[in-house]
Amino acid sequence: MNQACMNQACMDEAANFDVLVVGGGPVGLASGIALAERGVNTALVAPRLPYADNRTTALLGDSVAFMEQFGVWSRCAGKAEALRVMRLVDDTGRLIRAPEVRFECSEIGLDVFGYNIANADLSSALEQRSDEISSLTRIDDQAEAVDTEDASPGGAVTIRLRRGDNVRARLVVAADGKNSLCRTAAGIALTHRDLHQTALTFNIGLSRPHQNVSTEFHTPQGPCVFVPLPGNRASVVWVTSSSEAERLRVLDDGALAEMAEHRCHSIFGRISIDPGRHLFPLVIEQPRQFATRRVALVGEAAHVLPPIGAQGLNMGFRDAMDIARIAGDAVAAGEDPGGAQALARYDRARRGDVTSRTWTIDLANRSLLSDWLPAQSARAAGLHLLQSVGPLRRLAMREGLAPSWRRRQAI
Secondary structure, eight states: OOSOOOSHHHHHHTOEEEEEEEOOSHHHHHHHHHHHHTTOOEEEEOOOOOOOSOOEEEEEHHHHHHHHHTTOHHHHGGGOEEEOEEEEEEOSOOSSOOOOEEEEGGGGTOSOSEEEEEHHHHHHHHHHHHHHOTTEEEEOSOEEEEEOSOOSTTOOEEEEETTSOEEEEEEEEEOSOTTOHHHHHTTOOEEEEEEEEEEEEEEEEESSOOTTEEEEEEETTEEEEEEEETTTEEEEEEEEEHHHHHHHHTSOHHHHHHHHHHHTTTTTOSEEEOSOOEEEEEEEEEESOSEETTEEEOGGGTOBOOSSTTOHHHHHHHHHHHHHHHHHHHHHTTOOTTSHHHHHHHHHHHHHHHHHHHHHHHHHHHHHHOOOHHHHHHHHHHHHHHHHOHHHHHHHHHHHHSOTTSOOOOO
16 A cells, blocks of 8 residues: 555555554665565554755765665766865864865765765655555655554554544554654654854856865864765765854855855865755754664664764664664564564664764864864874875775774565
């Protein structure tokens, strides 16, 4: 059953599932597709809404393989741009500065690190694929309340939809974002830290080719990264102080183009500004648990990070891979996919990945912002080692794509 349940009779007939995925962003869609393809009786609860902004995502190796495996990548590959070189440029102007670091995919035997794609195009491809999977039920409604009281063995979670219907499942996959209703209902506490920085995102046209090079300029207020897009364009994620980000946002196109050209030292020649600018205040958030009371967290319900190193959505897809594998294995073995053992396996699978990435990104950001000379010296020395020591650089590239210690099991 793939069509949305539009009447009470249909809902009564389909009220119970193995897994309910709540949330229709890229991670929610990917989770629903992967679970259904594993033979899990799955429903996806989310209204179909147009993607709200023009952000892009650099999808790295495992994420692209994940999309290929489930027939998604072929629908959007032509709208993505290959990323072959990553440059880190110290543009702080400080006395102690790091050397430029250049990562090339060919050095670790790859044709590409990944691809940069508009989130709207990625979501559209995921939506199309989800509509083709007969074992994935689409419920085009919004979760209004989540009841996890029946979390005992043999129990289920009940979700009340906005139109008043109830649906039940042995496991709920919370893909409902950083203000997750499901996480709150499960009683999962959250650590939160405001970074007092804001990311301004917008897209630009270039008068010189980007040559598939992503360039990240490090400034005293945060990184500013120019990531290639098709058609000699690029996406910009400019992290700075909140007041400066707002000042940049309200500039006219000509003034913002001039500021962007100055920030990238005119390496792209003349720049033109595409429509659409968005501000995103930066925080770090991580839950105390990744799963409990028949609720498993994925995507921004499970981790919110600064946009450094293209880790956010790629970690979200690893969440989807792991929950599909663990729940799929449980169902295939006749076990409870929302039981304590399955949830403990998921928590262990995600904790090391999320914690290590969060720590690394936070440390990189803190070292960039620090005015303390020993911290600046340590940062410069670390980047110097990355640039000059080949084995260390190659290790950093491989770890940046995916953690080597993570168990790699096909979904």
